[in-house]
Structure formats: C-alpha cells, structure tokens
Amino acid sequence: MKVTRWIAGLAAAIAIGAGAPAMAGTTLDGIKSRGILACGVNVGVAGFSLPDSQGVWRGMDADLCRAVAAAVLGDPNKVRFVPLTAVQRFTALQSGEIDVLIRQTTLSMTRDTTLGLRLTIANLYDGHGFMVRRDANIRDPKEMDGMTICLSPGTTNELVTTDWFRSNNIQFTPVLQERMQDNALSLQAGRCDAIGTDATQLAALRSQFSRPDDFVILPQRFSKEPYGPVVRRDDQEWFDVIRWTISALINAEELGVTSQNAEEMRRTSTNPEIRRLLGVDPLLGNALKLDTNWAYNAIRAVGNYGELFDRTIGPNTPIGLERGLNRLWTDGGLMYSWPMR
Known part of the structure; x- marks a missing residue:
C-alpha cells in the first residue's frame, strides 16, 4: 500500500x-x-x-x-x-x-x-496493535499475510501498519474509513479481517461488540504511541496552562491527593508541595495567571491521574486495561510530574 x-x-x-x-x-x-x-x-x-x-x-x-x-x-x-x-x-x-x-x-x-x-x-x-477474529487462529501478525485490514486515514496507525508489513515482506489490503466505529462494524460484519490501531482503542472498541469474546487483540506492539x-x-501562555494542568493530576497522585481528600488536605497539610499544589501557597496559580485554586479545582472535578485512569479505562471498567506503562514512575511506570515549585 x-x-x-x-x-x-x-x-x-x-x-x-x-x-x-x-x-x-x-x-x-x-x-x-x-x-x-x-x-x-x-x-x-x-x-x-x-x-x-x-x-x-x-x-x-x-x-x-x-x-x-x-x-x-x-x-x-x-x-x-x-x-x-x-x-x-x-x-x-x-x-x-x-x-x-x-x-x-x-x-x-x-x-x-x-x-x-x-x-x-x-x-x-500506548502502542499499535491488531485485533482479529478468534476463529482465525492468528497468534502473530506475521500470520496475517493477505488479510484485509481496516484503518483510519490520517493516523500514525496507517503509516505504522504499512511500514511493518512492507519491512516483513507481507501483503495486506487496506480498507480506509474515517470513523473507527465504521472499522469496528466492518470487522464484525466480516468486511475486513483485522483492525489496526492503538491497543487502548482496540480494547475500547471490543468492549462495545455484541460478542466481544469472538475477537482477540494480539499481544504484539509495533510502535510507541504517547497520547x-x-x-x-x-x-506559549496557553501551552503552559495545558501542560501544567495535566501535570497537576499526576503530581496529585504522587502526593496522595484525591478528589475526596483534597479539601481536607488543603486545610490541614503542612507539606509544602501539597500546599503549593492546592493553592494555599499562591505561587503556582500566579505563575499561570490563574486562580490560586486552579489545580485544586481540577483535582476535585476529575480526581488525580490514578482515579481518572481507573474510572474510565481501568481494570474494573468494560475496557479492562491495566496501568502498565501508565503507572507512576515510583511503581515502575512512565508517569512522572515535573517539579511543581
């Protein structure tokens, strides 16, 4: 292709x-x-x-x-x-x-x-992967020679799939559809043999299938896909607001601040990092030209990073994803907040 x-x-x-x-x-x-x-x-x-x-x-x-x-x-x-x-x-x-x-x-x-x-x-x-029908008995993408693969145009997944198949001298037929939901329907209807996209999206799509157990997400990953x-x-001012709002949620998990205890910790904590994060010390809010409670408001609204992950895509959700690389750095993952001081 x-x-x-x-x-x-x-x-x-x-x-x-x-x-x-x-x-x-x-x-x-x-x-x-x-x-x-x-x-x-x-x-x-x-x-x-x-x-x-x-x-x-x-x-x-x-x-x-x-x-x-x-x-x-x-x-x-x-x-x-x-x-x-x-x-x-x-x-x-x-x-x-x-x-x-x-x-x-x-x-x-x-x-x-x-x-x-x-x-x-x-x-x-995340990382690029493939989902196939269970009855195809595919265990490795190298067994996918000649398959029809549904992909979304304009994504890194289209390029990753093309590069990998070409480098392994394997042929495939692409079916390009803009909406990932259309790719999911095509796989279930047999119009394509596989979907190629990031593993989290594959898990999300499969969670909505009428017969999810009929489909397998292959374990191999072929790219680095940081979202x-x-x-x-x-x-630059707006860039800083977005970057440090995400960082604040990660920092909150590192410090043990949650949506449930943020108010109490703001009142009682003597930890300087927690006091800066929650706006008792106005340093961080002033630096971003935001209200001193900016991070406190964000954490109260959606929780810290761990709460957010577990509630939306974690092991106890229909998506069922483990933290993996998205664990905190102190737990062997890649999630790491730059110092907020």
Whole structure:
C-alpha cells in the first residue's frame, strides 16, 4: 500500500498551519471572556470520549477537558465538546474552532515541528496493535499475510501498519474509513479481517461488540504511541496552562491527593508541595495567571491521574486495561510530574 494519501493529508495540514494567523497570548483571555472551553474530542470511543444515554460526554479525554475547564474557569461543566475525526482534528485546531485538542493524538516529531501546533505532555502511553477474529487462529501478525485490514486515514496507525508489513515482506489490503466505529462494524460484519490501531482503542472498541469474546487483540506492539493534548504553537501562555494542568493530576497522585481528600488536605497539610499544589501557597496559580485554586479545582472535578485512569479505562471498567506503562514512575511506570515549585 502506498502512503501518498497520508502524505497528502500531512502536506495540507502543514499548509494550513503555515498560514494560520498569529494568536499569541489570546487563547486564555478568549476562554475567560466567553466563559466556555472549546475542547476537541473523538467522535466516540468508549473510555475516552463517548456520549452516554443522557448525551453527557464520558471518558478519559472528556474528563481531561473538564479538568482544564475547572482550572481555567472554576467549573468543569463549562466545556463545549467538539467531536472530530482524525482527518478533521488538526484543521479544527489550526483554524481556531477549538481551543485544545484532547483526542487520542500521538505525540510525534513531524506533528510537533510542521503543523503550526505544539504537543504539550503525554497523558497516556500506548502502542499499535491488531485485533482479529478468534476463529482465525492468528497468534502473530506475521500470520496475517493477505488479510484485509481496516484503518483510519490520517493516523500514525496507517503509516505504522504499512511500514511493518512492507519491512516483513507481507501483503495486506487496506480498507480506509474515517470513523473507527465504521472499522469496528466492518470487522464484525466480516468486511475486513483485522483492525489496526492503538491497543487502548482496540480494547475500547471490543468492549462495545455484541460478542466481544469472538475477537482477540494480539499481544504484539509495533510502535510507541504517547497520547497528549495539542494546542496552537503561537500561544506559549496557553501551552503552559495545558501542560501544567495535566501535570497537576499526576503530581496529585504522587502526593496522595484525591478528589475526596483534597479539601481536607488543603486545610490541614503542612507539606509544602501539597500546599503549593492546592493553592494555599499562591505561587503556582500566579505563575499561570490563574486562580490560586486552579489545580485544586481540577483535582476535585476529575480526581488525580490514578482515579481518572481507573474510572474510565481501568481494570474494573468494560475496557479492562491495566496501568502498565501508565503507572507512576515510583511503581515502575512512565508517569512522572515535573517539579511543581
């Protein structure tokens, strides 16, 4: 399979990014003025961003949007969720349709350097994999020669799949569909033999199948896929707000601060780190031009990072993911907050 479509999409995004108007320092002021955060999310992936039966967006990405709204506006409900496909996401951010993109987006070099955008911080570490029918008896992707694989265009997964099959001299037929939900339907209907995307998305998709046990996620991983929020490159002030809001949730878990005990710890803790994080010491809020309670509000709204992970995609959810690389660094994982001082 050729990657011309992926390259063309990247080139178009670069062209738009190069022509984007300067918006330095205006994003935070604009959000405060209008009183609502425009947050770009996936069109619907369980555990990340998916409306429930009442139309309320649920999942890790949706709650990270709420954490930002709580930090900036003091209210986690002041969010306008903007559902975007992989093809739409960067253009929506470049054009100013959204303030931040929190949508299972891999942090990669070319995205960080050529799109007029800035990748802030990793909030989830993942890797590319494949899901196949159990009765296909596939145990290794090298046994997938000649298969039809459903992929989403404009994603790193399309490129990773193409590169891996080519390097192993294995043939496959791609079926490119913009919505991952369409890929899931195609796999269940037998229109494709496999789906190629990040392992967390595969688990999220399978959790919604009518017969999830009929499908297997192969254990092999073929890429590093760190997910993180994306902002426009020309607004360093807004970049700082997003990066340090995510860091605050990680730092809270490191310090044992939760959504349930944050209020008490703000009143009683003598730990200088906790006092800075929760706004007793105004240093951090002043540095970001936010209310001194910015991190406290975010933590109270969605919990610390561990609470957020466990509630949305953890072992006791239908997604059923273990922390793995997303454990704290003190527990052998990669989650690590820079010093907040």
